[in-house]
Amino acid sequence: MWLNTESGGVRKNASSGEAHIAMRMIASFEIPYRQFLGPEGRETETMPAFARDPAALLPLYRAMVLTRTFDSKAISLQRTGRLGTYPPCLGQEAIGVGLASAMEPNDVLLPSYREQAAQLWRGVSPLEILLYWGGDERGSDFAGPRHDFPICVPVSSQAPHAVGVALAMKLKGERRVAVCCLGDGGTSKGDFYEAINLAGAMQLPAVFVVANNQWAISVPRSAQTGAVSLAQKAVAAGIPGEQVDGNDVIAVADAARRAIETARSGGGSTLIEAITYRLADHTTVDDARRYRDDSEVSRHWELEPIARLRRYLTEKGAWSKADEERLLVDCAAEINAAADRYLAIQPQPPATMFDHLYAQLPAEYAAQRQEAAAEADEHA
């Protein structure tokens, strides 16, 4: 029980005989924190049922490594001028993989712009993500998860979308869930508060996952809010909030499974705060040394999510050197192939700027469309 209410009563004053209402607590709250797999790769709490068999964790491990391989490649492409500004997700692989692994295919993911891990699990292709950051709208025309929302740049503005999606699911009587991801900075925004407020008011099938990576560009988590935890902002919305070790993919998956099941069965919304650390710069053009110490970053490498799971799996005999090598080679091959395809794709013809402006382009813009199609690129 995360919320306590105590009722008071009317007490007669012994000497004066007057009746008055006693002072009473009308609400207090508790925010639990959970971890199952510690940084050294050891079990710190009894594994949840789904994670007892290490083999069940292999897909999660592979997905995290694939994500990191993709992330690395994307950065490399940006450094060589073949990709635009890119926000690395280094160190946050467990959050995306953990939450996405708990979703059903026809649930809806509403990401921020650092959810590569979740998107890749959900079937967005590496090619599509590269197209998006390479500056091509076709990257958001997902062939796989047709109902997932595209990457969202205005921070937190996906949160109201999420409750709209969740409300739609509830109105249609569907057993589907909207999963909304945002960062620590996003929890300071009105969009977030308004959305979780509605989620609580209408008991919507929505799960909010806050990836708290401690940094909003250069603003540390401590400057973002006076609240001790971001999870407790849920209390103001009347929904449960909990914290997990965001670098423990099992803890993330566990919390996500419970929250999604609650939402799916009509039990309403949950806020999960996943504690992690942004191991790379905010984007490929940011230089984090301007505002944080390298030694702090080095310390957090000891807590990173992939190494700890690898140690655990290796110790359980579920992962070998050959497995590791094969995985790294396979991931490299898959990501390199995607990068090659991305590099070979020609930009869309300029007239396509008009083709999805409206269902049917109004006559008023036909002349502009022709002009755009005919003119040479004067900035080439």
Added chain:
Amino acid sequence: MPELTLVQAINLALAHEMAADERVLVLGEDVGVNGGVFRATEGLLQRFGRSRVIDTPLAELLIAGMSVGLAAEGFRPVAEIQFSGFIYPTLDQIVNHASRLRNRTRGRLTCPLVLRSPCGGGVHAPEHHSESPEAMFAHVPGLRVVIPSSPSAAYGLLLAAIRDPDPVVFLEPTRLYRAFKEEVIDDGAAAPLDACFTLREGRDLTFVTWGAMTRDVLAAADALAADGIKTTVIDVATLKPLDIKTILASVEKTGRCVVVQEAPLTGGFGAEIAARLAEQGLTSLLAPVVRVAGYDTVMPLPRLESRYMPGKGRILAAARRVLEFA
């Protein structure tokens, strides 16, 4: 024959389309139990129930943003913003998301929402209740901006807006809500979007206007007609996309144009019309295109409101200036 006020016509259109299309939802503050502060959604909750008519918490940004989510999942949300001054928080969701969702997903996700709001002054309201924000929205690619000027126009245009597969900002002139009645038949016939309506024809001068100012322009046209000056009155109705062809064709005949808007002069939508006339109709013009508009001031509080609002007098002065130019 049923004679309805503009707000009743809105109500009728909503009821019609909610009955015809189960995807249509109404949401906003006080729209359910209270039927809307202007009674635009009166009776809808009783008729269609809580899963079709939703009283939201007090959060305009949320109202717009959740409508994006609802629309992407197959609904046709008709969201109400209670007063014109409260439409501004929706700009982020309308501009950054609603207007672009189809474009940025190459058509995979679309956003068939309608954002309804009262607009304009002349009702002695407190501050922030008399805004004319149409130019801001008309500036945004991917949106439609529609302003009815009469009960019959409101009925037909709202039906069209709800049925349109793209986002529509539907601004309802507050001072016309109950100002006069018109015959409105509940036949479910949508009015054409993206088209101007020519309310009067006359070869001496073309008036171009929209919203509540249409009434004042018609009054001015009557006064001119009594002096033997015959004017055309064009109600733009859909500001974006703009049907400039109708306006150009008229100015080709009359050579003189006066644009009338309640909104402040600078950067108002009248400037767009004047610019297009200069670009595409220059050799037809016998006189400059003159705009009658609100002053470039904050809409004053009610004691001075009538001194701010353009009216028949200022419209006639502009018309005379244009007629006597050469």
Added chain:
Amino acid sequence: MKAFALPDLGEGLHEAEIVAWHVSAGDHVVADQPLVSMETEKAVVEIPAPWSGRIAKLHGQPGDRVAVGATLVEYEEAATGDIGTVVGTLPQGATVASTAAAEPPGERVPTGIKATPAVRALARKLGVELGTVAPSGADGLVTRADVERAARALSEAGPPEPLRGVRRAMAGSMTRSHAEVVPATLTDEADVEAWSDKADVTVRLARAIVAACRAEPALNAWYDGKAVARRLHKKVDLAIAMDTGDGLFAPVLRNVETRDPADLRRGLDAMKRDVLARTVPLEELRGATITLSNFGTLGGRHAALVIVPPQAAIVGAGRIVPRIVAVNGQPVARRLLPLSLTFDHRAVTGGEAARFLRAMIADLAMEE
């Protein structure tokens, strides 16, 4: 460049194979961040970065074998500059923009005619030159009615006839003269009662001009308005204005001051023949120092004529007509030759002009 060599991996190995890089050139890495996964006998190990810094270069591709002690990664020495953004690429330029305005374009004098575009289009359509239309609108605005009125007037006048050849040339030279010259005109009459009936008027006029040029050389000169300089001539090359069916010609009689009357007459006749036959060579039309227009042969008394630059003067002779004049207080009929001297007042004074004319009159008054 600071190099990081592959450290001893233990297991007695001398080399290891690169399986996968985890960083790229250009990355800023921190100490302990995994740089690369390498395969040894027993495991795939992650090699952590030894220091924080920016990676300059990676050595080796996946599949390559790297010896222990060989350079694996190079770090940049110098700190890199602040790009100054977190999204996109801002163009960087070191040039300092000049605030000086560009050269103003060539003078474009506005015509100053006020008319709306519709009225201008109408004027074009009706063939009306806006500059010729009297505006009746406020503030000088040309109205539609003004244009229509002008069009009506033009249609009554008939279609315009473009000027060609000699007429066209005259229009041009008169325009130029008007633009440059500052003319003033002095008139008088010469008493030619003493002349016989057979007097050769043109020759007498030519002789009188020579005499006057001697008396007042200022009028036998060329004036250069740009240089503000004049060139006095010793010889008199006299242009004789001739009216023909084709237009105005002014062939030049050379060296008039050296020639006797018979020679002058022969010259004049030859010129007239050539002009009428249109065989006058071009040089014969150029270089006159002063001009004579004997318009009196056709009619007229005095005239303010048009000077042909660079000449400084033109003499006009009107019709010889008998008139009653006072001689010793008594009315007497005398034949009078009206004279007009138009001179360029930039180069010639009124006094010089007056003396020139007086000298002409004195010469003309003689019997022979």
